[in-house]
Amino acid sequence: MDMSIPGLRVLREVAERGTFTAAAHALGYTQSGISRQVAALEKAAHTRLFDRVPGGVVLTPAGSRLLPHAARVLDEMDAVERTLRGPTRTESVIRLGMFFSAGTVLVPRALAALSRNRPDIAVTTREGSSPALIRAIRAGSLDAAIVTSRPPHRPLDSESPSLSVTTITEVTLMVAVAASGPLGDRESATRAELMDQRWIVAPSRTEEPLLGAWPSLPGRPHVAHVARDWMTKSGLVAAGLGVTTVASNMADALPAGVRLLRVADGPAESRRIVLAHRTDDVDPAIGAMIDTLRTTAA
Structure with a gap:
């Protein structure tokens, strides 16, 4: 087989991103360039490596068997590049993925502590949705990922072998409100009272539900603002323009003028923060x- 390094890199990127277009954007290729690389790789492998599905592509069984070998080859090439650059003080590099908003409090504090206690470990990070991060682990472009899990805490994906999952912490959900607003002097609110509020929610995604309106409201919420970025959402709350659902561990990141309320009725809502790796x-x-993430979360 005559498989090129660029072809293996394209295989990994398409497997992770799920579409030729996204892989082309990530690698700086044209979409036709990605298609040519895939065609050349399939010719060398004497088999089809991707199947088309609604919204993108998935690996065929042959592609799934080839992917871990491709990841190892690419990791070795990266190691060669580091060797040629010369020795450095850093012995280990962890490529860490994290869900949106994990970089607000948990990850910066944990990585600062890790840097103090283990200067021999360097960590690079990138944000993404939980499904995208899990694909990146399987594709070999991430070593581990901090993702969220909601009850009943099913497996992170259906692929085999299953990923190793370690619980970092479990957090309760609360509602962020403006201290100067009608609920600002309260410790809790009922779901009926929250139905009357203007909600600030994250963009709707087909692959992963994101925080926004309270999960068990008794009706359709009034969505006033849509924003993914935590700073934007909290700024809108502080300005009295709406309320939003947040995890309790975000309390230290709240801007002045924002309070957290418990929801007094209905089912308790929680999320588990876990670290996944192969x-x-x-x-x-x-x-x-x-260990550092757990200590920081505690």
Whole structure:
């Protein structure tokens, strides 16, 4: 087989991104360039590597078997590049993915502590939705990812082998309101009272529900603003323009003029923050990062 390094890189990127267009954007290729690389790789492999599905592509069984080998080859090429650059003080590099808003409080504090206690470990990060981060782990472009899990806490994906999942912490959901607003002097509110509020929600995504309106409101919420960025949402709340659902561990990141309320009725709402990585990944640096994340979360 005559498989090129660029072809293997395209295989990994398409497997992670789920579309030729997204892979082209990530690699700086044209879409036709991605198609040519995939065609050349399939010719070398003597088999089809991707199947088209609504909204993108998925690996065929042959593509799934090839992917881990491609990831190892690309990791080795990265190691060669680091060797040629010369020795550095850093012994371990962890490529860490994180869900949106994890970089507001938890991850910066944990990585600062890890840097102080383990200067031999370097961590690079990138944000993404939980499904995209899980695909990136399987594609080999991330070593681990901090993602969220909601009850009943099913497996993160249906692929085999299953990923190793370690619970970092469990957080309760609360409602952020303006201190100067009608609910600002309260410790809690009922779902009926929250139905009358203007809600600030995250953009709707087909692959992953994001925080926004309270999950068990008894009717359709009045959505006034749509924003993914936590700073934007909290700024809108502080200005008295609406309320939004947040995790309790975000309390330290609240701007002045914002309070958190409990929801007094209905089912308790919580989310689990977990760290996922491949089951064959026994790097002690991952273990050190897990310990630091747990300590920071506590």
